Amino acid sequence: MVALRGLTKRFGDAVAVDAIDLDVYADELVTLLGPSGCGKTTTLRCVTGSLEIDAGSIRIGGVDVTRVPTHRRQVGLVFQNFALFPHMTVGENVAFPLKVRRVPAKEIRDRVGEALMLVRLGHVADRYPRELSGGQQQRVGLARAIVYRPPLVLFDEPLSNLDAKLRREMRYEIRRLRDELGFAAIYVTHDQEEALALSDRIAVMNDGVIHQIGEPAEIYANPRTLFVAEFLGNPNRIAGTLVARRAAGAVVQVGTTEVETRAPVDAIRPGEEVVLVIRPEAVAVARSGGASGANRWEARVVALSFLGERQECRLAVDGGFVVHAYLPPTRRHALGDVVAIEVPAGECRVFRT
Amino acid sequence: MRRMLGRTRVVRLSTVTLLAPALAYLGVFFVYPIFVTLRTSLERTGASGYSFDNYRAILGSGYYWNVIGLTLLLAVATTLASIVVAVPLALVLRTHVRGHRFVRVLVLTPLLILALISALGLLIIWANTGWANKIIASIIGADIQVDYTIKGLIVFYTWLYAPYTILTTLSAVEAIDPAVEEAARVTGATPIQVLRRVTLPLSLRGVRAGSILTFLLAFEAFSIPLIAGGNHRPLAVVVYTEATVFNNFPKGSALAIVMAVIAVVVLVSYQALSTGRQRREGRT
Amino acid sequence: MSGLAAASRGAGASASSESPARMERIAHSTRRLLVYTVLLAFSLYIVGPFAAILVNAFGQGWFGGRWLPETWTLKWFRFARTVADLPTLMTNSLTIAGLAIAISLAVGIPTAWAMAKRRVRARALLMALILLPRMVPPITIALGVSREFYGFHLVDTHLGIALAHSILIIPLVVLIMSATFEGLDDRVLEAARVCGARWTHTSWYVIRPLVMPGLLAATLFGFVTSLNEFTLTLLTYGPRTVTLTVETYVQIGQGFTTIASALSAILLVPSLILLVLIQNHIKPENVVGGTKGI
Numbered sequence: 001m002v003a004l005r006g007l008t009k010r011f012g013d014a015v016a017v018d019a020i021d022l023d024v025y026a027d028e029l030v031t032l033l034g035p036s037g038c039g040k041t042t043t044l045r046c047v048t049g050s051l052e053i054d055a056g057s058i059r060i061g062g063v064d065v066t067r068v069p070t071h072r073r074q075v076g077l078v079f080q081n082f083a084l085f086p087h088m089t090v091g092e093n094v095a096f097p098l099k100v101r102r103v104p105a106k107e108i109r110d111r112v113g114e115a116l117m118l119v120r121l122g123h124v125a126d127r128y129p130r131e132l133s134g135g136q137q138q139r140v141g142l143a144r145a146i147v148y149r150p151p152l153v154l155f156d157e158p159l160s161n162l163d164a165k166l167r168r169e170m171r172y173e174i175r176r177l178r179d180e181l182g183f184a185a186i187y188v189t190h191d192q193e194e195a196l197a198l199s200d201r202i203a204v205m206n207d208g209v210i211h212q213i214g215e216p217a218e219i220y221a222n223p224r225t226l227f228v229a230e231f232l233g234n235p236n237r238i239a240g241t242l243v244a245r246r247a248a249g250a251v252v253q254v255g256t257t258e259v260e261t262r263a264p265v266d267a268i269r270p271g272e273e274v275v276l277v278i279r280p281e282a283v284a285v286a287r288s289g290g291a292s293g294a295n296r297w298e299a300r301v302v303a304l305s306f307l308g309e310r311q312e313c314r315l316a317v318d319g320g321f322v323v324h325a326y327l328p329p330t331r332r333h334a335l336g337d338v339v340a341i342e343v344p345a346g347e348c349r350v351f352r353t
Numbered sequence: 354m355r356r357m358l359g360r361t362r363v364v365r366l367s368t369v370t371l372l373a374p375a376l377a378y379l380g381v382f383f384v385y386p387i388f389v390t391l392r393t394s395l396e397r398t399g400a401s402g403y404s405f406d407n408y409r410a411i412l413g414s415g416y417y418w419n420v421i422g423l424t425l426l427l428a429v430a431t432t433l434a435s436i437v438v439a440v441p442l443a444l445v446l447r448t449h450v451r452g453h454r455f456v457r458v459l460v461l462t463p464l465l466i467l468a469l470i471s472a473l474g475l476l477i478i479w480a481n482t483g484w485a486n487k488i489i490a491s492i493i494g495a496d497i498q499v500d501y502t503i504k505g506l507i508v509f510y511t512w513l514y515a516p517y518t519i520l521t522t523l524s525a526v527e528a529i530d531p532a533v534e535e536a537a538r539v540t541g542a543t544p545i546q547v548l549r550r551v552t553l554p555l556s557l558r559g560v561r562a563g564s565i566l567t568f569l570l571a572f573e574a575f576s577i578p579l580i581a582g583g584n585h586r587p588l589a590v591v592v593y594t595e596a597t598v599f600n601n602f603p604k605g606s607a608l609a610i611v612m613a614v615i616a617v618v619v620l621v622s623y624q625a626l627s628t629g630r631q632r633r634e635g636r637t
Numbered sequence: 638m639s640g641l642a643a644a645s646r647g648a649g650a651s652a653s654s655e656s657p658a659r660m661e662r663i664a665h666s667t668r669r670l671l672v673y674t675v676l677l678a679f680s681l682y683i684v685g686p687f688a689a690i691l692v693n694a695f696g697q698g699w700f701g702g703r704w705l706p707e708t709w710t711l712k713w714f715r716f717a718r719t720v721a722d723l724p725t726l727m728t729n730s731l732t733i734a735g736l737a738i739a740i741s742l743a744v745g746i747p748t749a750w751a752m753a754k755r756r757v758r759a760r761a762l763l764m765a766l767i768l769l770p771r772m773v774p775p776i777t778i779a780l781g782v783s784r785e786f787y788g789f790h791l792v793d794t795h796l797g798i799a800l801a802h803s804i805l806i807i808p809l810v811v812l813i814m815s816a817t818f819e820g821l822d823d824r825v826l827e828a829a830r831v832c833g834a835r836w837t838h839t840s841w842y843v844i845r846p847l848v849m850p851g852l853l854a855a856t857l858f859g860f861v862t863s864l865n866e867f868t869l870t871l872l873t874y875g876p877r878t879v880t881l882t883v884e885t886y887v888q889i890g891q892g893f894t895t896i897a898s899a900l901s902a903i904l905l906v907p908s909l910i911l912l913v914l915i916q917n918h919i920k921p922e923n924v925v926g927g928t929k930g931i
Contacts, residue, residue, distance in 0.1 A: 456680060467885075589775075
């Protein structure tokens with residue numbers, strides 16, 4: 001459905017989007033995920049046509065739209081700050097795209113009614129945007145974006161202006177709309193939870209470049225760059241040196257401790273400085289004692305936080321490093337306790353510094 | 354400590370004391386003069402006692418209705434011309450093209466310059482042998498008589514009073530959220546449709562605010578028609594000539610009151626309409 | 638999808654074809670040309686009268702359809718000094734302006750303070766009342782004031798004209814200073830009190846610096862308004878109190894547009910100074926509110 005090839009956008013000397021290739025298929029929602037300034041919003045605005053690109057091409061539905069002005073691109077856009085027409089009622093807002101296409105009045109009424117029903121706002125058609133709550137306004141924005149059935153709908157951090165509970169609700173709304181109407185979507189956000197929950201595929205971006213594209217579970221489990229590994233979840237980041245490479249893994253030295261890891265993605269040679277990434281949920285914490293083995297160490301509890309659904313703790317491994325890990329909310333520990341932690345080699349990922 | 358406290362006299366001027374000077378001033382130098390004008394307008398020329406004779410003479414005479422008509426015509430024409438200048442200019446200035454800052458300051462200049470001076474300068478430019486006519490002559494091959502004509506007055510008024518409309522329109526136009534216009538574009542509106550359905554309706558409030566100002570100023574204009582009106586004399590000039598040149602203070606006062614009444618009626622209607630509109634649109 | 642295909646065909650689908658891109662660029666440049674023409678035309682339109690006055694003031698023999706005068710001269714300014722008695726004019730105008738601003742500040746500042754800091758019942762009504770003088774036609778006020786002044790023997794006095802000017806300047810002062818005082822955070826004053834400062838001390842060291850910009854603005858605006866005032870002055874002046882504005886009018890009436898231009902050129906200076914000062918500090922769009930009270 002959508003094909004971006006070599007898409008490049010510069011602002012003066014700074015390259016905001018650096019030769020990006022991306023495919024979005026007719027039925028999927030692809031999220032551009034990354035921190036502020038990574039180029040995701042710029043990419044989106046290139047697709048809508050608000051920004052002129054410096055190089056590359058954009059194809060929608062097999063047609064090259066690189067030179068087509070915004071108002072003829074047939075895409076929908078849902079804004080972060082809703083961008084509803086303040087001088088029109090809700091009904092007029094949703095009717096606008098149909099009006100400019102000169103759709104006959106009766107058909108407009110029907111389709112607007114239908115769109116508002118879809119976002120469950122059938123009863124507010126005569127009100128003005130400022131009379132509605134944030135969540136309601138965003139749903140009007142959704143209705144306006146889909147009423148003319150564009151094959152591609154773009155989402156520009158649409159939930160950032162809503163509070164946490166509302167955000168969760170709206171995620172389901174968006175999912176439901178996609179199921180009913182079946183459009184392709186490009187979604188931009190910096191919130192990884194949103195991205196993981198909503199997307200068919202995620203493209204993790206930084207500095208104008210896509211680091212990795214894949215299904216949420218896949219990129220979570222197998223990050224291919226240090227940035228992706230660190231951006232998703234809340235992992236431990238430990239500096240060390242590669243000591244040896246094995247058939248199915250490697251060994252990294254951290255302080256006086258040796259850690260068995262999975263095979264690094266990059267071609268790193270022994271002796272090089274590396275970063276070890278370990279997700280806290282992968283650290284198994286048991287009462288101290290028991291046999292030692294690969295990736296099994298004694299550690300001391302140096303910090304403990306109760307977070308309701310779980311506990312977070314920081315554990316210092318003798319002669320090595322500090323990891324943070326999770327504990328069930330009912331497990332009792334005290335500061336200074338010595339525990340045994342174990343991390344499967346497959347959960348230790350190695351990247352070049 | 355106690356000694357210091359004892360020395361500090363807490364003098365808190367009451368609100369009434371604070372407001373007294375202004376209210377007194379208003380009373381003596383504004384309300385009283387208006388009252389004097391009112392009373393004078395009711396005097397009878399060459400006789401004692403009071404009556405509405407002057408008003409009857411004014412409202413019954415074709416000549417004075419012409420004068421009122423002329424004044425209103427000038428005011429309306431100026432307001433329309435100002436809108437025609439203001440809207441495109443505001444839209445252009447909004448795009449921050451090179452030189453826009455300079456033009457924004459230029460827009461302020463007529464506001465700060467004595468109308469009399471502007472009128473003089475405009476008279477010189479638009480004289481039959483002045484710069485403007487030289488340019489026009491080279492285009493259409495003939496002079497246009499502008500000075501001392503009605504259309505001349507409209508041009509002069511617009512020069513002086515359009516800036517009010519320009520500034521308020523500009524303010525309203527720049528308050529428009531660009532995302533809203535982008536939303537219009539993305540949903541399929543051509544640039545012209547965006548202008549017609551989104552940008553212009555949203556700037557209307559600014560146009561209205563400035564236009565009422567322009568209208569009232571054009572309606573009350575005095576020094577310009579005084580020196581550049583030629584045989585065309587709008588209300589303010591007629592008031593002046595009646596009172597001073599013809600020494601008919603009562604009639605002049607009556608005319609001045611009529612003029613003030615029209616101005617206040619227009620202003621109050623505008624306020625009423627705009628508060629009504631605000632209430633309807635649920636604005637606080 | 639067909640609509641989209643048609644659209645991009647219309648815009649030149651293949652990247653290899655050159656002319657659609659060129660047409661786009663031509664349309665873009667014509668648009669720019671149009672924009673610059675509009676701006677240039679508008680600038681000339683505004684600057685025109687000033688240029689005309691300056692040329693007229695410094696030129697000799699400018700008639701008969703010439704673009705510029707025959708020669709340049711300062712003689713009109715000399716005439717202004719002698720025939721029109723420029724020094725007296727300036728003294729009159731400046732004296733009156735000084736008196737007017739003093740009166741207006743004395744009356745306006747307490748009022749502005751009350752509006753800003755005290756809970757006044759029917760505040761909106763009061764504000765409308767104070768701004769009323771600027772909404773009624775000046776000529777109407779002028780007639781009544783003129784009549785009244787004859788009764789009080791205030792005609793042809795500097796004080797009288799200053800009092801008349803103040804009618805128009807006080808609303809300005811109140812408008813500007815009430816906004817300034819509203820911006821004065823009460824908590825700052827409270828902090829000063831807690832630190833032990835007396836009221837006079839606080840006023841001088843705390844309040845004054847904070848309100849200075851507003852005060853300067855009000856003073857400048859008031860000063861320029863008085864210098865430029867014409868309608869009221871015309872009806873309250875006399876042989877001893879001829880101001881720059883009135884004399885300019887007289888010269889025009891007598892047909893001496895060149896001398897009038899010279900006087901106007903001089904009158905332009907304070908306005909232009911104000912203009913330069915404004916553009917450094919205020920967004921021009923916000924100036925309008927204070928002039929008519931709308």
